[in-house]
Amino acid sequence: MNILTDLFITFAKIGSFTFGGGFAMISLIENSCVSEKKWISHDELMNVTVLAQSTPGPIAINCATYVGYKKAGLIGAIVATIGMVLPSFLIILLISNLLDNFLEISWVQKAFMGIKLAVGVLILDAGITMIAKMKNKKALTVSILLLSFVAMLATNFFSLGISSIVIMLLAALISLSASLGGNR
Amino acid sequence: MIYIDLFLGFLKVGIFAFGGAYGAIPLIRDVVLSYGWITDDTLTYMIAVSESTPGPIMVNLATYIGSNQAGVFGALLATTAVVLPSFVIILLLTAILKNAMKNRYVKAVLMGLKPSIIGIILATGILMIFNRCINSNGINIKNALVTALLIAILYSSKYLLKKKLSPILLIVLSAFIGLLVF
Numbered sequence: 001m002n003i004l005t006d007l008f009i010t011f012a013k014i015g016s017f018t019f020g021g022g023f024a025m026i027s028l029i030e031n032s033c034v035s036e037k038k039w040i041s042h043d044e045l046m047n048v049t050v051l052a053q054s055t056p057g058p059i060a061i062n063c064a065t066y067v068g069y070k071k072a073g074l075i076g077a078i079v080a081t082i083g084m085v086l087p088s089f090l091i092i093l094l095i096s097n098l099l100d101n102f103l104e105i106s107w108v109q110k111a112f113m114g115i116k117l118a119v120g121v122l123i124l125d126a127g128i129t130m131i132a133k134m135k136n137k138k139a140l141t142v143s144i145l146l147l148s149f150v151a152m153l154a155t156n157f158f159s160l161g162i163s164s165i166v167i168m169l170l171a172a173l174i175s176l177s178a179s180l181g182g183n184r
Numbered sequence: 185m186i187y188i189d190l191f192l193g194f195l196k197v198g199i200f201a202f203g204g205a206y207g208a209i210p211l212i213r214d215v216v217l218s219y220g221w222i223t224d225d226t227l228t229y230m231i232a233v234s235e236s237t238p239g240p241i242m243v244n245l246a247t248y249i250g251s252n253q254a255g256v257f258g259a260l261l262a263t264t265a266v267v268l269p270s271f272v273i274i275l276l277l278t279a280i281l282k283n284a285m286k287n288r289y290v291k292a293v294l295m296g297l298k299p300s301i302i303g304i305i306l307a308t309g310i311l312m313i314f315n316r317c318i319n320s321n322g323i324n325i326k327n328a329l330v331t332a333l334l335i336a337i338l339y340s341s342k343y344l345l346k347k348k349l350s351p352i353l354l355i356v357l358s359a360f361i362g363l364l365v366f
Contacts, residue, residue: 057270058240088239092247114362124309148303175296
């Protein structure tokens, strides 16, 4: 298959199933772009995830743009991004024009209750896969992981209102100062 | 003119929407309400719709409001505007990062960011499962059982089929389980 067609179809498929924010989609990208198609490595996906989380815009879009660009340049980036956006574009267009009571349809509600639960499982699985594939297991790396984990849980349970951006910023600072200190 | 307003309004959302879908909602709300495109009630409804349809919330909202205000062309314009900033930023970063990756400061920053995001993702997954299965009334047994079933399906497939179930199949399966159970 032509790479552009392949990019378009693959991302349209991913775009049709990205429920529940960006993190759940990492599992989908890992499965199709890393394991199946081998378009990017796991480590590259980690880099893109970090980039995506530190720049504006949805992770889904950022990943599509990156993979598309890597495989087929600017045209690839455009095709992959359009593929990613098209399914939700069409669905919302349909809902906004035809269905005033989308959320009241009972089978939609029921199916979505199930999907909501799957989203949590997929995000957890993305995290577990990342740990399993972690090459760098230095004490500093592991401590940053644990601290970010605990900080994220704490901010939710005690409603501290610390955003994930702040946690990542601190992690970057710790790592940077450790590297500077280590070379003195 | 409505087309220019739509384009500029959603360009602003696309540029400043840091921190994932939920972080972006206050900004979206601000922009959308200031133009008077939809009411607060409709926005709340649309956020709920976005959560039950695939795709990033800000893209869904752009499509919806664009279509609502100026038809299919409006939807196209608003959606393009909301996607454009992240598209351009990633292209620029990819070009720059190739060389920057060799820089030891960039390396050090990435070495901190990677484990941090793993911790954040892990915590998000656990929180999501926890919030669905445990609420103020105690354990929601139905949700807890379905979650356990989904976890069992995902991980047993690794051993039974020698290959992990694709996440897409898990989502389709979960929708069917939802139809049967709820």
